[in-house]
Amino acid sequence: MNAPTTPSADGRTTGDAGERGWFTRPGAHEGPPRLPEGAAPSRRTGGPAGRRPAPPGPASAGAPAAGPSPDALLIRRTLAEIEPSADKAVSYFYALLFLRHPGLRALFPAAMDTQRDRLFRALLTAARHVDDTATLTEYLSQLGRGHRKYGTESAHYPAVGECLIGALAHYARDSWNADAEAAWVRAYTAISQIMIDAAAEDARTSPAWWQAEIVSHESRTPDIAVVTVRPDRPYSFRAGQYTSLETPWWPRVWRNYSFSCAPRPDGLLSFHVKAVPAGWVSRALVHRARPGDVIRLGPPTGSMTVDHGSDNGLLCLGGGTGIAPIKALVEDVARHGRSRPVDVFYGARHNDDLYDIDTMLRLQKTHRWLMVRPVISDGPTLGLSGQLPQVVRKYGPWNSYDAYLSGPPGMIRSGVDTLVGIGMPADRIRHDSLDELTASAT
Numbered sequence: 001m002n003a004p005t006t007p008s009a010d011g012r013t014t015g016d017a018g019e020r021g022w023f024t025r026p027g028a029h030e031g032p033p034r035l036p037e038g039a040a041p042s043r044r045t046g047g048p049a050g051r052r053p054a055p056p057g058p059a060s061a062g063a064p065a066a067g068p069s070p071d072a073l074l075i076r077r078t079l080a081e082i083e084p085s086a087d088k089a090v091s092y093f094y095a096l097l098f099l100r101h102p103g104l105r106a107l108f109p110a111a112m113d114t115q116r117d118r119l120f121r122a123l124l125t126a127a128r129h130v131d132d133t134a135t136l137t138e139y140l141s142q143l144g145r146g147h148r149k150y151g152t153e154s155a156h157y158p159a160v161g162e163c164l165i166g167a168l169a170h171y172a173r174d175s176w177n178a179d180a181e182a183a184w185v186r187a188y189t190a191i192s193q194i195m196i197d198a199a200a201e202d203a204r205t206s207p208a209w210w211q212a213e214i215v216s217h218e219s220r221t222p223d224i225a226v227v228t229v230r231p232d233r234p235y236s237f238r239a240g241q242y243t244s245l246e247t248p249w250w251p252r253v254w255r256n257y258s259f260s261c262a263p264r265p266d267g268l269l270s271f272h273v274k275a276v277p278a279g280w281v282s283r284a285l286v287h288r289a290r291p292g293d294v295i296r297l298g299p300p301t302g303s304m305t306v307d308h309g310s311d312n313g314l315l316c317l318g319g320g321t322g323i324a325p326i327k328a329l330v331e332d333v334a335r336h337g338r339s340r341p342v343d344v345f346y347g348a349r350h351n352d353d354l355y356d357i358d359t360m361l362r363l364q365k366t367h368r369w370l371m372v373r374p375v376i377s378d379g380p381t382l383g384l385s386g387q388l389p390q391v392v393r394k395y396g397p398w399n400s401y402d403a404y405l406s407g408p409p410g411m412i413r414s415g416v417d418t419l420v421g422i423g424m425p426a427d428r429i430r431h432d433s434l435d436e437l438t439a440s441a442t
Protein backbone atom coordinates (compact mmCIF):
# COMPACT_ATOMS: atom_id res chain seq x y z
CA MET A 1 0.00 0.00 0.00
CA ASN A 2 2.83 2.39 0.75
CA ALA A 3 4.85 2.48 -2.41
CA PRO A 4 5.71 6.04 -3.33
CA THR A 5 6.94 4.93 -6.72
CA THR A 6 5.76 1.78 -8.38
CA PRO A 7 7.43 0.00 -11.25
CA SER A 8 5.32 0.32 -14.37
CA ALA A 9 4.65 -2.66 -16.56
CA ASP A 10 7.69 -2.12 -18.72
CA GLY A 11 10.03 -1.69 -15.79
CA ARG A 12 10.13 2.09 -15.87
CA THR A 13 9.28 3.80 -12.63
CA THR A 14 5.99 5.56 -12.81
CA GLY A 15 7.00 8.97 -11.65
CA ASP A 16 6.12 11.05 -8.68
CA ALA A 17 2.80 10.04 -7.28
CA GLY A 18 3.39 11.63 -3.91
CA GLU A 19 4.69 10.43 -0.60
CA ARG A 20 1.42 9.25 0.87
CA GLY A 21 1.31 6.04 -1.02
CA TRP A 22 -0.56 5.19 -4.15
CA PHE A 23 -4.28 5.57 -4.53
CA THR A 24 -5.01 6.08 -0.89
CA ARG A 25 -6.04 9.20 0.91
CA PRO A 26 -5.22 9.84 4.52
CA GLY A 27 -8.21 8.86 6.63
CA ALA A 28 -9.61 6.48 4.03
CA HIS A 29 -12.10 4.04 5.52
CA GLU A 30 -11.35 0.41 5.73
CA GLY A 31 -14.36 -1.17 4.08
CA PRO A 32 -15.54 -3.90 1.75
CA PRO A 33 -15.65 -3.72 -2.10
CA ARG A 34 -13.57 -5.17 -4.92
CA LEU A 35 -12.49 -4.06 -8.35
CA PRO A 36 -14.51 -1.97 -10.78
CA GLU A 37 -16.89 -4.14 -12.73
CA GLY A 38 -19.37 -1.85 -14.39
CA ALA A 39 -22.79 -1.00 -13.11
CA ALA A 40 -23.73 2.26 -14.68
CA PRO A 41 -26.90 3.57 -13.15
CA SER A 42 -30.25 3.42 -14.84
CA ARG A 43 -30.71 6.79 -16.28
CA ARG A 44 -32.82 9.41 -17.72
CA THR A 45 -31.57 10.22 -21.15
CA GLY A 46 -30.96 13.80 -20.10
CA GLY A 47 -28.38 12.68 -17.52
CA PRO A 48 -28.61 11.64 -13.91
CA ALA A 49 -28.35 14.04 -11.05
CA GLY A 50 -26.10 13.21 -8.12
CA ARG A 51 -26.92 13.92 -4.54
CA ARG A 52 -23.62 13.45 -2.73
CA PRO A 53 -20.92 15.95 -1.94
CA ALA A 54 -18.06 16.54 -4.34
CA PRO A 55 -15.46 13.77 -4.41
CA PRO A 56 -11.79 14.50 -3.88
CA GLY A 57 -9.36 14.94 -6.74
CA PRO A 58 -9.93 16.18 -10.25
CA ALA A 59 -13.70 16.05 -10.18
CA SER A 60 -13.84 18.79 -7.63
CA ALA A 61 -10.81 20.58 -8.99
CA GLY A 62 -12.36 21.20 -12.41
CA ALA A 63 -15.11 23.73 -13.09
CA PRO A 64 -17.41 21.94 -15.55
CA ALA A 65 -18.83 25.11 -17.03
CA ALA A 66 -15.34 26.30 -17.98
CA GLY A 67 -14.61 23.27 -20.16
CA PRO A 68 -12.50 20.20 -19.43
CA SER A 69 -9.97 20.42 -16.61
CA PRO A 70 -6.28 19.78 -17.35
CA ASP A 71 -6.63 16.32 -15.77
CA ALA A 72 -9.62 15.50 -17.94
CA LEU A 73 -7.70 16.47 -21.05
CA LEU A 74 -4.75 14.26 -20.08
CA ILE A 75 -7.05 11.35 -19.27
CA ARG A 76 -8.92 11.69 -22.54
CA ARG A 77 -5.65 11.69 -24.44
CA THR A 78 -4.63 8.42 -22.80
CA LEU A 79 -8.05 6.90 -23.47
CA ALA A 80 -7.95 7.91 -27.11
CA GLU A 81 -4.55 6.31 -27.52
CA ILE A 82 -5.40 2.99 -25.89
CA GLU A 83 -8.81 2.68 -27.52
CA PRO A 84 -7.61 0.77 -30.62
CA SER A 85 -5.78 -1.74 -28.41
CA ALA A 86 -8.28 -1.75 -25.56
CA ASP A 87 -8.64 -5.54 -25.54
CA LYS A 88 -4.91 -6.02 -25.23
CA ALA A 89 -4.67 -3.38 -22.51
CA VAL A 90 -7.34 -5.12 -20.47
CA SER A 91 -5.67 -8.53 -20.86
CA TYR A 92 -2.40 -6.98 -19.85
CA PHE A 93 -4.02 -5.34 -16.83
CA TYR A 94 -5.37 -8.67 -15.58
CA ALA A 95 -2.09 -10.45 -16.26
CA LEU A 96 -0.34 -7.86 -14.10
CA LEU A 97 -2.97 -8.03 -11.41
CA PHE A 98 -2.93 -11.79 -11.03
CA LEU A 99 0.83 -12.02 -11.31
CA ARG A 100 1.52 -9.36 -8.72
CA HIS A 101 -1.46 -10.14 -6.49
CA PRO A 102 -2.32 -13.82 -6.97
CA GLY A 103 -4.63 -13.75 -3.96
CA LEU A 104 -7.08 -11.59 -5.91
CA ARG A 105 -7.65 -14.24 -8.58
CA ALA A 106 -10.13 -16.07 -6.34
CA LEU A 107 -12.46 -13.07 -6.36
CA PHE A 108 -13.07 -13.40 -10.09
CA PRO A 109 -15.00 -16.03 -12.03
CA ALA A 110 -13.08 -18.90 -13.56
CA ALA A 111 -13.71 -17.56 -17.08
CA MET A 112 -12.97 -13.89 -17.40
CA ASP A 113 -14.57 -12.88 -20.72
CA THR A 114 -17.45 -10.66 -19.60
CA GLN A 115 -15.66 -9.52 -16.47
CA ARG A 116 -12.82 -8.14 -18.56
CA ASP A 117 -15.11 -6.00 -20.67
CA ARG A 118 -17.06 -4.77 -17.68
CA LEU A 119 -14.06 -3.59 -15.77
CA PHE A 120 -12.76 -1.70 -18.72
CA ARG A 121 -16.13 -0.11 -19.42
CA ALA A 122 -16.49 0.93 -15.79
CA LEU A 123 -13.11 2.63 -15.78
CA LEU A 124 -13.82 4.34 -19.08
CA THR A 125 -17.16 5.56 -17.82
CA ALA A 126 -15.61 6.89 -14.64
CA ALA A 127 -12.73 8.54 -16.45
CA ARG A 128 -15.09 10.06 -19.01
CA HIS A 129 -16.98 11.81 -16.20
CA VAL A 130 -13.92 12.93 -14.31
CA ASP A 131 -15.09 16.57 -14.37
CA ASP A 132 -18.71 15.77 -13.66
CA THR A 133 -18.85 15.38 -9.91
CA ALA A 134 -22.52 14.49 -9.62
CA THR A 135 -22.52 11.80 -12.30
CA LEU A 136 -19.22 10.36 -11.15
CA THR A 137 -20.37 10.14 -7.56
CA GLU A 138 -23.69 8.53 -8.35
CA TYR A 139 -22.15 6.04 -10.73
CA LEU A 140 -19.25 5.08 -8.50
CA SER A 141 -21.28 4.90 -5.31
CA GLN A 142 -23.52 2.37 -6.95
CA LEU A 143 -20.49 0.52 -8.24
CA GLY A 144 -18.94 0.46 -4.77
CA ARG A 145 -22.14 -0.83 -3.15
CA GLY A 146 -22.50 -3.45 -5.89
CA HIS A 147 -18.97 -4.71 -5.28
CA ARG A 148 -19.64 -5.75 -1.70
CA LYS A 149 -21.14 -9.01 -2.92
CA TYR A 150 -17.80 -10.00 -4.48
CA GLY A 151 -15.99 -9.81 -1.17
CA THR A 152 -14.10 -6.71 -2.24
CA GLU A 153 -12.02 -4.99 0.43
CA SER A 154 -10.63 -1.49 0.47
CA ALA A 155 -7.12 -2.97 0.54
CA HIS A 156 -7.69 -4.34 -2.98
CA TYR A 157 -8.02 -0.93 -4.56
CA PRO A 158 -4.35 0.10 -4.50
CA ALA A 159 -3.46 -3.15 -6.25
CA VAL A 160 -5.97 -2.46 -8.99
CA GLY A 161 -4.80 1.12 -9.37
CA GLU A 162 -1.17 0.14 -9.59
CA CYS A 163 -1.91 -2.41 -12.34
CA LEU A 164 -4.21 -0.02 -14.18
CA ILE A 165 -1.40 2.53 -14.30
CA GLY A 166 0.95 -0.20 -15.43
CA ALA A 167 -1.33 -1.17 -18.31
CA LEU A 168 -1.97 2.43 -19.35
CA ALA A 169 1.73 3.25 -19.30
CA HIS A 170 2.38 0.23 -21.50
CA TYR A 171 -0.34 0.90 -24.09
CA ALA A 172 -0.38 4.71 -24.21
CA ARG A 173 3.32 5.26 -24.70
CA ASP A 174 2.95 8.38 -26.86
CA SER A 175 0.78 10.30 -24.42
CA TRP A 176 2.20 8.84 -21.20
CA ASN A 177 4.38 11.13 -19.13
CA ALA A 178 4.63 12.30 -15.54
CA ASP A 179 1.69 14.68 -15.96
CA ALA A 180 -0.56 12.01 -17.45
CA GLU A 181 0.38 9.59 -14.73
CA ALA A 182 -0.28 12.14 -11.99
CA ALA A 183 -3.69 12.89 -13.53
CA TRP A 184 -4.60 9.19 -13.58
CA VAL A 185 -3.40 8.72 -10.02
CA ARG A 186 -5.57 11.63 -8.86
CA ALA A 187 -8.55 10.31 -10.82
CA TYR A 188 -8.18 6.76 -9.58
CA THR A 189 -7.70 7.93 -6.02
CA ALA A 190 -10.98 9.84 -6.26
CA ILE A 191 -12.73 6.93 -8.00
CA SER A 192 -11.67 4.33 -5.47
CA GLN A 193 -12.41 6.55 -2.49
CA ILE A 194 -15.99 7.15 -3.62
CA MET A 195 -16.48 3.40 -4.05
CA ILE A 196 -14.92 2.57 -0.69
CA ASP A 197 -16.98 5.20 1.13
CA ALA A 198 -20.23 4.12 -0.52
CA ALA A 199 -19.58 0.47 0.34
CA ALA A 200 -18.75 1.31 3.96
CA GLU A 201 -21.91 3.37 4.30
CA ASP A 202 -24.02 0.63 2.72
CA ALA A 203 -22.53 -2.01 5.03
CA ARG A 204 -24.06 -0.21 7.99
CA THR A 205 -27.59 -0.99 6.85
CA SER A 206 -27.56 -3.79 4.24
CA PRO A 207 -26.09 -7.22 3.76
CA ALA A 208 -23.58 -7.66 0.92
CA TRP A 209 -25.90 -10.21 -0.71
CA TRP A 210 -29.08 -12.15 -0.08
CA GLN A 211 -29.72 -15.85 -0.48
CA ALA A 212 -32.97 -16.62 -2.22
CA GLU A 213 -34.74 -19.94 -2.64
CA ILE A 214 -36.51 -20.61 -5.90
CA VAL A 215 -40.14 -21.22 -5.01
CA SER A 216 -41.56 -21.45 -8.50
CA HIS A 217 -40.19 -22.03 -11.99
CA GLU A 218 -42.65 -21.59 -14.82
CA SER A 219 -41.66 -22.32 -18.43
CA ARG A 220 -43.44 -19.89 -20.74
CA THR A 221 -41.71 -20.88 -24.01
CA PRO A 222 -38.96 -23.42 -24.70
CA ASP A 223 -36.41 -20.74 -23.79
CA ILE A 224 -38.20 -18.35 -21.42
CA ALA A 225 -38.97 -19.02 -17.75
CA VAL A 226 -40.52 -16.94 -15.00
CA VAL A 227 -38.48 -17.61 -11.86
CA THR A 228 -39.86 -16.63 -8.46
CA VAL A 229 -37.66 -16.56 -5.36
CA ARG A 230 -37.98 -15.99 -1.62
CA PRO A 231 -35.07 -13.96 -0.18
CA ASP A 232 -33.73 -15.11 3.19
CA ARG A 233 -33.97 -11.57 4.61
CA PRO A 234 -36.24 -8.62 3.84
CA TYR A 235 -35.35 -7.26 0.41
CA SER A 236 -36.41 -3.71 -0.25
CA PHE A 237 -36.57 -2.46 -3.85
CA ARG A 238 -38.68 -0.32 -6.16
CA ALA A 239 -40.66 -1.38 -9.21
CA GLY A 240 -38.59 -0.81 -12.35
CA GLN A 241 -35.27 -1.66 -10.69
CA TYR A 242 -33.00 -4.61 -11.37
CA THR A 243 -30.52 -6.72 -9.45
CA SER A 244 -27.62 -9.02 -10.17
CA LEU A 245 -27.87 -12.69 -9.42
CA GLU A 246 -25.51 -15.63 -9.16
CA THR A 247 -26.46 -19.28 -9.59
CA PRO A 248 -24.85 -22.20 -7.74
CA TRP A 249 -23.69 -23.62 -11.08
CA TRP A 250 -21.52 -20.67 -12.10
CA PRO A 251 -19.89 -19.27 -8.95
CA ARG A 252 -18.86 -15.62 -9.09
CA VAL A 253 -20.63 -15.09 -12.41
CA TRP A 254 -23.28 -12.45 -11.81
CA ARG A 255 -25.89 -11.29 -14.31
CA ASN A 256 -28.47 -8.52 -14.10
CA TYR A 257 -32.21 -9.12 -14.23
CA SER A 258 -35.08 -6.68 -13.79
CA PHE A 259 -37.74 -7.47 -11.20
CA SER A 260 -40.93 -8.39 -13.02
CA CYS A 261 -43.14 -7.46 -10.08
CA ALA A 262 -43.62 -4.53 -7.77
CA PRO A 263 -42.77 -5.25 -4.10
CA ARG A 264 -45.26 -7.83 -2.80
CA PRO A 265 -46.66 -8.29 0.69
CA ASP A 266 -45.30 -11.88 0.77
CA GLY A 267 -41.77 -10.66 -0.07
CA LEU A 268 -41.41 -12.86 -3.16
CA LEU A 269 -39.54 -11.58 -6.22
CA SER A 270 -39.89 -12.68 -9.85
CA PHE A 271 -37.67 -12.49 -12.92
CA HIS A 272 -38.25 -13.26 -16.59
CA VAL A 273 -35.26 -15.15 -17.97
CA LYS A 274 -34.56 -15.95 -21.60
CA ALA A 275 -31.91 -18.61 -22.28
CA VAL A 276 -29.56 -17.13 -24.84
CA PRO A 277 -26.93 -19.04 -26.81
CA ALA A 278 -23.73 -19.34 -24.75
CA GLY A 279 -25.53 -17.73 -21.82
CA TRP A 280 -24.26 -19.65 -18.82
CA VAL A 281 -26.45 -18.03 -16.22
CA SER A 282 -29.55 -17.63 -18.36
CA ARG A 283 -29.38 -21.23 -19.61
CA ALA A 284 -28.90 -22.55 -16.08
CA LEU A 285 -31.85 -20.51 -14.82
CA VAL A 286 -34.16 -21.63 -17.62
CA HIS A 287 -33.11 -25.25 -18.13
CA ARG A 288 -31.59 -26.36 -14.84
CA ALA A 289 -33.00 -24.36 -11.95
CA ARG A 290 -35.85 -25.92 -9.98
CA PRO A 291 -37.83 -25.03 -6.86
CA GLY A 292 -35.62 -25.57 -3.81
CA ASP A 293 -32.44 -24.34 -5.53
CA VAL A 294 -30.82 -21.37 -3.83
CA ILE A 295 -29.36 -18.43 -5.74
CA ARG A 296 -27.69 -15.25 -4.49
CA LEU A 297 -28.98 -11.73 -5.10
CA GLY A 298 -27.04 -8.49 -5.08
CA PRO A 299 -28.61 -5.20 -3.97
CA PRO A 300 -31.37 -3.59 -6.04
CA THR A 301 -30.25 -0.89 -8.40
CA GLY A 302 -31.51 1.29 -11.24
CA SER A 303 -33.65 4.40 -11.40
CA MET A 304 -36.23 3.47 -14.02
CA THR A 305 -38.85 4.06 -11.37
CA VAL A 306 -42.17 5.89 -11.27
CA ASP A 307 -42.29 9.45 -10.01
CA HIS A 308 -45.44 9.27 -7.91
CA GLY A 309 -45.40 13.01 -7.40
CA SER A 310 -46.25 13.57 -11.06
CA ASP A 311 -49.57 13.30 -12.90
CA ASN A 312 -47.87 12.55 -16.21
CA GLY A 313 -48.95 9.45 -18.06
CA LEU A 314 -46.53 6.57 -18.59
CA LEU A 315 -45.58 5.59 -22.12
CA CYS A 316 -43.94 2.17 -21.83
CA LEU A 317 -42.05 0.33 -24.54
CA GLY A 318 -41.24 -3.25 -23.57
CA GLY A 319 -39.40 -5.40 -26.11
CA GLY A 320 -39.21 -9.18 -25.54
CA THR A 321 -38.32 -9.95 -21.93
CA GLY A 322 -38.05 -6.18 -21.50
CA ILE A 323 -41.74 -6.39 -20.66
CA ALA A 324 -40.70 -7.62 -17.16
CA PRO A 325 -39.97 -4.24 -15.50
CA ILE A 326 -42.85 -2.67 -17.43
CA LYS A 327 -45.23 -5.11 -15.76
CA ALA A 328 -43.68 -4.11 -12.42
CA LEU A 329 -44.29 -0.43 -13.20
CA VAL A 330 -47.94 -1.12 -14.04
CA GLU A 331 -48.39 -2.94 -10.72
CA ASP A 332 -46.70 -0.04 -8.96
CA VAL A 333 -49.09 2.51 -10.49
CA ALA A 334 -52.03 0.25 -9.60
CA ARG A 335 -50.92 0.00 -5.98
CA HIS A 336 -50.52 3.71 -5.70
CA GLY A 337 -54.19 4.04 -6.43
CA ARG A 338 -54.03 7.18 -8.54
CA SER A 339 -55.47 7.06 -12.01
CA ARG A 340 -52.95 8.16 -14.58
CA PRO A 341 -52.84 6.88 -18.14
CA VAL A 342 -50.40 4.06 -18.79
CA ASP A 343 -49.86 3.07 -22.44
CA VAL A 344 -47.83 -0.10 -22.95
CA PHE A 345 -46.46 -1.10 -26.34
CA TYR A 346 -45.32 -4.71 -25.99
CA GLY A 347 -42.97 -5.67 -28.83
CA ALA A 348 -42.04 -9.14 -30.01
CA ARG A 349 -40.70 -10.62 -33.19
CA HIS A 350 -43.50 -13.18 -33.61
CA ASN A 351 -46.90 -13.75 -32.06
CA ASP A 352 -45.57 -16.78 -30.15
CA ASP A 353 -42.92 -14.60 -28.52
CA LEU A 354 -45.56 -12.58 -26.64
CA TYR A 355 -45.08 -14.92 -23.68
CA ASP A 356 -46.60 -12.53 -21.10
CA ILE A 357 -49.47 -11.12 -23.13
CA ASP A 358 -52.14 -12.91 -21.07
CA THR A 359 -50.89 -11.29 -17.87
CA MET A 360 -50.74 -7.88 -19.51
CA LEU A 361 -54.25 -8.19 -20.94
CA ARG A 362 -55.54 -9.32 -17.56
CA LEU A 363 -54.06 -6.20 -16.01
CA GLN A 364 -55.68 -4.12 -18.75
CA LYS A 365 -59.07 -5.62 -17.92
CA THR A 366 -58.66 -4.72 -14.26
CA HIS A 367 -57.40 -1.15 -14.75
CA ARG A 368 -59.24 1.22 -17.02
CA TRP A 369 -56.25 3.58 -17.16
CA LEU A 370 -54.10 0.88 -18.77
CA MET A 371 -53.85 0.30 -22.54
CA VAL A 372 -51.73 -2.62 -23.80
CA ARG A 373 -50.86 -2.87 -27.50
CA PRO A 374 -48.90 -5.86 -28.76
CA VAL A 375 -46.65 -5.07 -31.72
CA ILE A 376 -45.12 -7.75 -33.95
CA SER A 377 -42.00 -6.90 -35.95
CA ASP A 378 -41.02 -9.98 -37.95
CA GLY A 379 -44.07 -12.13 -38.58
CA PRO A 380 -47.72 -12.12 -39.50
CA THR A 381 -50.18 -10.65 -37.04
CA LEU A 382 -53.76 -9.54 -36.88
CA GLY A 383 -52.71 -6.61 -34.70
CA LEU A 384 -50.06 -3.93 -34.99
CA SER A 385 -46.95 -4.71 -36.96
CA GLY A 386 -43.58 -2.99 -37.27
CA GLN A 387 -40.73 -1.87 -35.03
CA LEU A 388 -41.89 -0.59 -31.65
CA PRO A 389 -40.56 2.99 -31.99
CA GLN A 390 -42.14 3.46 -35.41
CA VAL A 391 -45.51 2.24 -34.17
CA VAL A 392 -45.38 4.47 -31.08
CA ARG A 393 -44.77 7.46 -33.31
CA LYS A 394 -48.19 6.91 -34.93
CA TYR A 395 -49.96 7.27 -31.59
CA GLY A 396 -49.93 10.08 -29.08
CA PRO A 397 -49.64 12.95 -28.57
CA TRP A 398 -47.18 12.06 -25.80
CA ASN A 399 -46.49 15.55 -24.48
CA SER A 400 -47.97 14.82 -21.06
CA TYR A 401 -46.19 11.46 -20.70
CA ASP A 402 -42.93 10.17 -19.25
CA ALA A 403 -41.38 7.36 -21.29
CA TYR A 404 -39.98 4.06 -19.96
CA LEU A 405 -37.98 1.91 -22.37
CA SER A 406 -36.95 -1.65 -21.63
CA GLY A 407 -35.63 -4.27 -24.02
CA PRO A 408 -32.76 -4.91 -26.43
CA PRO A 409 -30.19 -2.08 -26.52
CA GLY A 410 -30.95 -1.43 -30.22
CA MET A 411 -34.62 -0.98 -29.43
CA ILE A 412 -33.83 1.42 -26.61
CA ARG A 413 -31.49 3.45 -28.78
CA SER A 414 -33.97 3.80 -31.64
CA GLY A 415 -36.80 4.39 -29.17
CA VAL A 416 -34.93 7.28 -27.57
CA ASP A 417 -34.11 8.74 -31.00
CA THR A 418 -37.72 8.50 -32.08
CA LEU A 419 -39.14 10.04 -28.93
CA VAL A 420 -36.63 12.88 -28.89
CA GLY A 421 -37.36 13.33 -32.60
CA ILE A 422 -41.06 13.84 -31.94
CA GLY A 423 -40.30 16.41 -29.26
CA MET A 424 -40.23 14.51 -25.96
CA PRO A 425 -37.72 16.20 -23.63
CA ALA A 426 -34.77 13.89 -23.03
CA ASP A 427 -35.11 14.14 -19.26
CA ARG A 428 -38.56 12.51 -19.45
CA ILE A 429 -37.18 9.34 -21.08
CA ARG A 430 -36.00 6.59 -18.72
CA HIS A 431 -34.16 3.38 -19.40
CA ASP A 432 -31.46 1.23 -17.85
CA SER A 433 -27.81 1.67 -18.73
CA LEU A 434 -27.09 0.39 -22.22
CA ASP A 435 -23.60 -0.66 -21.12
CA GLU A 436 -25.08 -2.82 -18.41
CA LEU A 437 -27.69 -4.31 -20.72
CA THR A 438 -25.05 -5.20 -23.26
CA ALA A 439 -22.76 -6.70 -20.62
CA SER A 440 -25.60 -8.65 -19.04
CA ALA A 441 -26.96 -10.27 -22.15
CA THR A 442 -25.94 -13.79 -21.07
Ligand SMILES: NC(=O)C1=CN([C@@H]2O[C@H](COP(=O)(O)OP(=O)(O)OC[C@H]3O[C@@H](n4cnc5c(N)ncnc54)[C@H](O)[C@@H]3O)[C@@H](O)[C@H]2O)C=CC1
Nearest residue numbers: 258319320321322347348349377406407408410411414432
Ligand atom coordinates in the same frame (compact mmCIF):
# COMPACT_ATOMS: atom_id res chain seq x y z
N1 LIG B 1 -34.50 -3.22 -18.12
C1 LIG B 1 -34.33 -3.54 -19.40
O1 LIG B 1 -34.08 -2.71 -20.27
C2 LIG B 1 -34.43 -4.96 -19.78
C3 LIG B 1 -33.86 -5.35 -20.96
N2 LIG B 1 -33.93 -6.64 -21.35
C4 LIG B 1 -33.26 -6.96 -22.59
O2 LIG B 1 -34.25 -7.18 -23.58
C5 LIG B 1 -33.75 -8.07 -24.54
C6 LIG B 1 -34.82 -9.07 -24.78
O3 LIG B 1 -34.42 -9.98 -25.74
P1 LIG B 1 -35.46 -10.71 -26.64
O4 LIG B 1 -36.63 -11.11 -25.82
O5 LIG B 1 -34.69 -11.78 -27.34
O6 LIG B 1 -35.88 -9.55 -27.65
P2 LIG B 1 -36.03 -9.62 -29.23
O7 LIG B 1 -34.71 -9.57 -29.87
O8 LIG B 1 -36.94 -10.74 -29.55
O9 LIG B 1 -36.75 -8.21 -29.52
C7 LIG B 1 -37.85 -7.79 -28.78
C8 LIG B 1 -38.50 -6.60 -29.48
O10 LIG B 1 -37.56 -5.57 -29.66
C9 LIG B 1 -37.54 -5.18 -31.03
N3 LIG B 1 -36.21 -4.80 -31.45
C10 LIG B 1 -35.09 -5.55 -31.36
N4 LIG B 1 -34.03 -4.87 -31.84
C11 LIG B 1 -34.51 -3.66 -32.24
C12 LIG B 1 -33.92 -2.50 -32.83
N5 LIG B 1 -32.61 -2.46 -33.11
N6 LIG B 1 -34.72 -1.45 -33.10
C13 LIG B 1 -36.03 -1.49 -32.82
N7 LIG B 1 -36.65 -2.54 -32.28
C14 LIG B 1 -35.90 -3.62 -32.00
C15 LIG B 1 -38.01 -6.39 -31.79
O11 LIG B 1 -38.56 -6.01 -33.05
C16 LIG B 1 -39.07 -6.93 -30.85
O12 LIG B 1 -40.26 -6.20 -30.99
C17 LIG B 1 -32.45 -8.62 -24.03
O13 LIG B 1 -31.42 -7.93 -24.68
C18 LIG B 1 -32.46 -8.24 -22.56
O14 LIG B 1 -31.18 -8.01 -22.04
C19 LIG B 1 -34.64 -7.56 -20.66
C20 LIG B 1 -35.25 -7.21 -19.47
C21 LIG B 1 -35.15 -5.90 -18.92
